[in-house]
Amino acid sequence: MEPKIKIRDMNFYYGDNKALKDINMNIYEKKITAFIGPSGCGKSTFLRTLNRMNDFIEDTRVEGKITLDDIDIYSKDIDPVELRRKVGMVFQRPNPFPKTIYENIVYGLRKNGVNDKQILDEVVEDTLKSVALYDEVKDKIHKSALELSGGQQQRLCIARAIAMQPEVILMDEPTSALDPISTMKIEELLLDLKENYTIIIVTHSMQQAARISDETAFFLNGEVIEHGETKVIFSNPRDKRTEDYITGRFG
């Protein structure tokens, strides 16, 4: 299978500090790929290079090549806004806009000039259903999104990302601010969503990576130490550092 995203000889710098070193990785379509590793190992930085979110940070620099469907995402012809439509993102803390549930979901579409009520209604219903939130909120979609629980807000943020019909969804610790039941709901949702989307998730919970991902990459000090099938990484890793980390013997 041809990888959806290819990363070749990639280095990333914050000023003079080389935060990511010689990253080479393939990310496959309609799979969940998890990045694990201790704090400060570069996994979130790496995630943000995949939709050029690091462009917002001054004095940062990327070397090497990252392609999405064989198109270089750092090429001069690429519009980062357009890229982020294809490669959506969900953050650690649910961050709904202080608007209604409905307006949160259609926000991106309206920004892109879609105002047909019928289309927007359909998108709202479809996306709420696909994040398993429809039954819970169908009677209050014109009420403020801030009235929802944390878990519901995070599912709404996923709905908002999906409404733009992305191909890839990046998730930066999407459940770290949620209780265990809400976490399980999001994990279950991701397992359903991977039928249609390529999902890349940064998580501090190794158990979460184990439970839901198809592929896992272990990062340490800006390097990818080991990347492979999740069941192999968690039952028979090749590198001793991976073994030490996943068994809690690290450091």
Added chain:
Amino acid sequence: MVREHYSKKIEDVKHKVLRMGSLVENVIEMSVKSLKDQDTELAKRVFTEDDKIDDLELEIEQDCMNLLALQQPLAKDLRTIATALKIITDLERMGDHAVNIAKITLDIGKEPLIKPLVDIPKMADRAQEMVKLSLDAFVNESVEEAEKIAKMDQEVDDLYDIVIEEVFKILSERKEFIKQGTKLLFVGRYLERIADHTTNICERIIYMVTGELREIN
């Protein structure tokens, strides 16, 4: 339902254990029928069926290892996976005993049987039924059924005693039958062991349901 994907994987393991169990029932029946009918072709088929049992054991073990490594099973889920891992070892061993019986069919070949086989097929019937019922108890998660099945083991032991007595009696009169007679004693022993393995399965079912580890019989 939350964790539907995970629950489905546990259900898949249970289904595979059932499939393995029905293959085992089948080889027990085939092996003893091959002996009774002196059907060497049927005996050879026991070997190929046993290969399927062995493959399935490895597959289920791998599934269980993946669930343990990736899903952090707890409480009853954990006990179910541990039970599956133990049950498949017993089932695999039962398959090996059926193979041993099939080998004896091949050894005896067309040499006339020293006696018509009556109690050995009865033992096989009982053992086979115990396997079937124990797997029903596994699916139904029934402690009551498991305890009842374990009691059936006594019937198999009693039949085994009859087989031993009978063969000893023949051998005391006809020394030239010693070779075949010994083989038939082994068949009895294999069937008795199969029934014992079923008792082990019943113990694990009780553990799976109640969390209590105890010996029956």
